[in-house]
Amino acid sequence: MPFQIILGDITTLKVDAIVNAANNSLLGGGGVDGAIHKAAGSKLLEECRTLKGCATGDAKITKGYKLPARYVIHTVGPIWEGGHKKEEELLRSAYRRSLEVAKEHKLETVAFSLISSGAYGYPKDQALEVAVSEITSFLEEHEMTVFLVIFDRASFHISKTMVKQINDYVKKKYLAAEEVPGDSIENASNRPTSIKEGHRYRNLEAERRGMREDDKTPHPREFIIEESRSLEDFLNDQEDTFSVHLLQLIDEKGKSDVEVYKRANIDRKLFSKIRSNPNYQPSKATVLALAISLKLSLRETRRLLRRAGYALSPASRSDLIIEFFLSNEIYDIHKINEALFYFKESLLGA
The missing domain is CATH 3.40.220.10 (Leucine Aminopeptidase, subunit E, domain 1)
Structure with missing residues (x-):
């Protein structure tokens, strides 16, 4: 760490x-x-x-x-x-x-x-x-x-401009998400107007559907919102484990192990476990940290997450904050962690 x-x-x-x-x-x-x-x-x-x-x-x-x-x-x-x-x-x-x-x-x-x-x-x-x-x-x-x-x-203070940009992005994503069952134009006034309100809104909707936000059971709308996947993407995802795919990406990007784990804000021991075990199961935070270290696109990040059995959730404030940085090609993990800390979310890497 x-x-x-x-x-x-x-x-x-x-x-x-x-x-x-x-x-x-x-x-x-x-x-x-x-x-x-x-x-x-x-x-x-x-x-x-x-x-x-x-x-x-x-x-x-x-x-x-x-x-x-x-x-x-x-x-x-x-x-x-x-x-x-x-x-x-x-x-x-x-x-x-x-x-x-x-x-x-x-x-x-x-x-x-x-x-x-x-x-x-x-x-x-x-x-x-x-x-x-x-x-x-x-x-x-x-x-x-x-x-x-x-x-x-x-x-703890970060840039007011950055806070506004993140708030605007997350609000836009919440509002653009497919309407959940039972939602209607009549209760549109109850839609979120800020990150905090949006987070609370999604939790209430999840409870109404009889599930918690952190329930790992996928909801059908997540598959709809997810960017369309090509047959090639699907077949590629069946071939390699997370560890094998990660090492291939490191080679393709021309990065050294030291450069990757330091930019991901993870320690050498953890990276050694990933490298030495083809079937290593990382945490979602570790996968995202490595994606940021390798400067992966949003699509590449989603693919790497799938290799480990994860996905970016449109109902997760933390995921949307990270998605904001990926979409804007901001790959400084410490800037991302500052924002996550400010919004009271778990940090990446360490």
Whole structure:
């Protein structure tokens, strides 16, 4: 699980190291800094005093003491002053130096909170962009599992334009779907007007038909809505298992194994299982992550999903969000995961 965005309290994580967004003195402060010092106990402050502070953009390491984490990496992010005083450069340095320190100490699991996005005033959407960019760039060259810990959803911001585009796409797909049994023009006013309403609408309709949305029994309309399949597609689907078909695609695309599993945000061990077992049964999230890594078209993605026994569902908000990115040829899995996290859906890959 190379990179995950999770909701939680960083002081409770049992990882090799948590990263403390500290001030230059390293003697404790408010927010995450204060919470870490409180959870670790007084010995953390005693060790911090021996470090003689830390420059903005740099990082230093201490023991974790009473924390579940073995170590604390202390880094200092910039104070936001309008973006014209090298704030981005310093923030990127804070992430890089923290990861370098973790690598120097041979750490395998590291957890960050969003540096500088609290009292230091760095715009939250820009702080997220820098965090994801620096962490994923590091992971392209190194094997490590990194968590970005969001304390509450109110502090997690993505592009308003992206949110609107996704909302519009999902609303359009909900409304374009074939009318379910019992639906009529008279109750059209009850149709969804947003992602949340659409999700609730589909659940109610599913219940009315005596089935849950997560029921894996296919409904006839899914076969109607699915793009028409040629005889060639059908025959091809009978030939190879998911694993065999995936490896063929990797060869056709001219990709290396490392490139594929890193772009899919899955770890080397999982990919090795897929490669070594022709009959390996992956999760749907893993299949979608690999499709995104290989930059498959929507049609190619559906074919790969069928090899593993899955399909994109027009009643699934998560599937429609992913379909939005595939349709627009946006193959950055971390951008997709940011959107899924924002809409409270499960992430891909990790």
